[in-house]
Amino acid sequence: MPWFYLFIAGLLEIVWAYSMKQSEGFTRTIPTIITLIAMLGSFWLLALAMRTIPLGTAYVIWTGIGAVGAFILGIILLSEPVNAARILAALLIISGLILMKVSSA
Numbered sequence: 001m002p003w004f005y006l007f008i009a010g011l012l013e014i015v016w017a018y019s020m021k022q023s024e025g026f027t028r029t030i031p032t033i034i035t036l037i038a039m040l041g042s043f044w045l046l047a048l049a050m051r052t053i054p055l056g057t058a059y060v061i062w063t064g065i066g067a068v069g070a071f072i073l074g075i076i077l078l079s080e081p082v083n084a085a086r087i088l089a090a091l092l093i094i095s096g097l098i099l100m101k102v103s104s105a
Contacts, residue, residue: 002049003101006058009045010065012038017070021078057104064097 016038023031042062050058068090074080 002052005045006049006053006061007065009042009049010062011069012042012045013062013066014069014073016042017066018073018077054104057100060100061097064093064100068093068097 016035019031019034019038020026022028023035026032026035046058046062049062071080071086071090075082
């Protein structure tokens, strides 16, 4: 169950990163509320996962899911630039996440 908590916490990190962008510096009410709720949920689930998953492993995987997810969301929804270097960087992050998970088992 801790790995499930960690995965959902990472997904919520993507939600709060996107909604923070949409809040335009916390000047828009609904995106600001979504940001705060998603942050609280993400941190809470991360804390639950850290009961059994080592700190370094949990934190790296949590931030990695958020980083790659925000990268993909930025490309799809915000028309952010995509090029070979950025894709390679995301693939390296993903490979690091996989290695972190495998090495902590």
